[in-house]
Amino acid sequence: xxxxxxxxxxxxxxxxxxxxxxxxxxxxxxxxxxxxxxxxxxxxxxxxxxxxxxxxxxxxxxxxxxxxxxxxxxxxxxxxxxxxxxxxxxxxxxxxxxxxxxxxxxxxxxxxxxxxxxxxxxxxxxxxxxxxxxxxxxxxxxxxxxxxxxxxxxxxxxxxxxxxxxxxxxxxxxxxxxxxxxxxxxxxxxxxxxxxxxxxxxxxxxxxxxxxxxxxxxxxxxxxxxxxxxxxxxxxxxxxxxxxxxxxxxxxxxxxxxxxxxxxxxxxxxxxxxxxxxxxxxxxxxxxxxxxxxxxxxxxxxxxxxxxxxxxxxxxxxxxxxxxxxxxxxxxxxxxxxxxxxxxxxxxxxxxxxxxxxxxxxxxxxxxxxxxxxxxxxxxxxxxxxxxxxxxxxxxxxxxxx
Amino acid sequence: xxxxxxxxxxxxxxxxxxxxxxxxxxxxxxxxxxxxxxxxxxxxxxxxxxxxxxxxxxxxxxxxxxxxxxxxxxxxxxxxxxxxxxxxxxxxxxxxxxxxxxxxxxxxxxxxxxxxxxxxxxxxxxxxxxxxxxxxxxxxxxxxxxxxxxxxxxxxxxxxxxxxxxxxxxxxxxxxxxxxxxxxxxxxxxxxxxxxxxxxxxxxxxxxxxxxxxxx
Numbered sequence: 001x002x003x004x005x006x007x008x009x010x011x012x013x014x015x016x017x018x019x020x021x022x023x024x025x026x027x028x029x030x031x032x033x034x035x036x037x038x039x040x041x042x043x044x045x046x047x048x049x050x051x052x053x054x055x056x057x058x059x060x061x062x063x064x065x066x067x068x069x070x071x072x073x074x075x076x077x078x079x080x081x082x083x084x085x086x087x088x089x090x091x092x093x094x095x096x097x098x099x100x101x102x103x104x105x106x107x108x109x110x111x112x113x114x115x116x117x118x119x120x121x122x123x124x125x126x127x128x129x130x131x132x133x134x135x136x137x138x139x140x141x142x143x144x145x146x147x148x149x150x151x152x153x154x155x156x157x158x159x160x161x162x163x164x165x166x167x168x169x170x171x172x173x174x175x176x177x178x179x180x181x182x183x184x185x186x187x188x189x190x191x192x193x194x195x196x197x198x199x200x201x202x203x204x205x206x207x208x209x210x211x212x213x214x215x216x217x218x219x220x221x222x223x224x225x226x227x228x229x230x231x232x233x234x235x236x237x238x239x240x241x242x243x244x245x246x247x248x249x250x251x252x253x254x255x256x257x258x259x260x261x262x263x264x265x266x267x268x269x270x271x272x273x274x275x276x277x278x279x280x281x282x283x284x285x286x287x288x289x290x291x292x293x294x295x296x297x298x299x300x301x302x303x304x305x306x307x308x309x310x311x312x313x314x315x316x317x318x319x320x321x322x323x324x325x326x327x328x329x330x331x332x333x334x335x336x337x338x339x340x341x342x343x344x345x346x347x348x349x350x351x352x353x354x355x356x357x358x359x360x361x362x363x364x365x366x367x368x369x370x371x372x373x374x375x376x377x378x379x380x381x382x383x384x385x386x387x388x389x390x391x392x393x394x395x396x397x398x399x400x401x402x
Numbered sequence: 403x404x405x406x407x408x409x410x411x412x413x414x415x416x417x418x419x420x421x422x423x424x425x426x427x428x429x430x431x432x433x434x435x436x437x438x439x440x441x442x443x444x445x446x447x448x449x450x451x452x453x454x455x456x457x458x459x460x461x462x463x464x465x466x467x468x469x470x471x472x473x474x475x476x477x478x479x480x481x482x483x484x485x486x487x488x489x490x491x492x493x494x495x496x497x498x499x500x501x502x503x504x505x506x507x508x509x510x511x512x513x514x515x516x517x518x519x520x521x522x523x524x525x526x527x528x529x530x531x532x533x534x535x536x537x538x539x540x541x542x543x544x545x546x547x548x549x550x551x552x553x554x555x556x557x558x559x560x561x562x563x564x565x566x567x568x569x570x571x572x573x574x575x576x577x578x579x580x581x582x583x584x585x586x587x588x589x590x591x592x593x594x595x596x597x598x599x600x601x602x603x604x605x606x607x608x609x610x611x612x613x614x615x616x617x618x
Contacts, residue, residue, distance in 0.1 A: 013499035311512035312484015
């Protein structure tokens, strides 16, 4: 009878305890795996949220504001800028693609962005269904927005004034959906795109109506303006040079989303680190719990193991049996934990994509699994060390007491 | 060199670190039986533990098959016990996670010996437990478990079988049956038999009786 068959027999004999150890271990492993995935994928998701936007230029103000408003689309715009001058300042051979952004309306709180088809080039986005707009009042819907709003190619809708629901509806200007974008994982997924001319027309009409209500003559059409311009650049050198160059002008601010978010991250790093630390602490507590359940499952075997010493077994043979038991439990916990992660990962990924537009991989990599297996192995050896030593040194006399 | 199966001389056992009781000297050859008697608490089990290499004596010599187990290192003493001493306990102490047959196999492997399948089969047949070989000890009756314990003690052809109060919980018929079984199997296997007991039924069935004496 080998140590392995004996260890298996001992486990089978106390299968309830073994099962709890495996269950606790599997949950801990799944939790540690989740922390590892989050650590790796969340920074990627933040980067993904910028799409291909390397640079954003807007009216003079805070760079971070520009990024939050015109790349991530989470804050309100601070003003507008003349489009011709902005295009001039961005007229550089270092720019790969650029597009204006004009904000002002929404449909059920989803922002309607006036722009040019070049925006798709900046974001490296593709039309999944239908086609890009070719005329005014045609709209292309971001993947998540289309899903949330239930819009499909051929549908029509009416935008309302402002960036959140409840503003005055522009019922004279119904949009027709001509295309749906493929998901990008960026802010673009949560937008409705149309021609910039459409936004200008609707707003001029709105201002004219206001003037009419006040008995004033209709205002002249304003010069073309935009909330911001977004661009992708050809090289990292451009990313260092262009913002400085543009910031030197008195009228515009320029920001690189990656830099701004990195700056913001540095500011909130203690909080982020605290959150990661809490996550790791939680995982550590879970791992220790599993180790303690494993240790107590093995400690229950002390009598069995000491009995083998009565029959002549060497202390190291008993220690080996205890270690094998620990390793079997750890291996089962690892398989259980990974199975849990792989079972939950697809629905988790789908939920993140649907709810937050995050296109991240929540599946563990082979590196993750190897790292976790090594950690589990060390934890199992450590957890079974004490019962193993105890078994090896157990007082035979105590065991033999009736 | 002493080639008796077991030889005990000047044995003093201790309790709480102090000398407590003495056992008369004795020597046993193959097939001979001895009852170690004395009142309850007179140190019979402690003396057996000393002979089995489990609890050190305060004084005295114990030689089994020519070797003093207390001259060996703890791990070598464990191996020696597994090989040359067959133990039968009052509460059997079978390994309850494995089958009857595996309990017998374990006695050999734990002692560092290659299990002799034919001998194990023969012992099981001799003791009437062959049909029970796949059962776990927890499912056996007391009598069946007792026979498994005896079989296990005999697997490695020990020089001595040491049995602690083997009949204390048995009625007359079973007690006499077990005694006969222990005597016969010890003789068949060339082992000496030492029984600690205060049971009159046992003392009538052995070759010699020695009595523990509590020290004043």
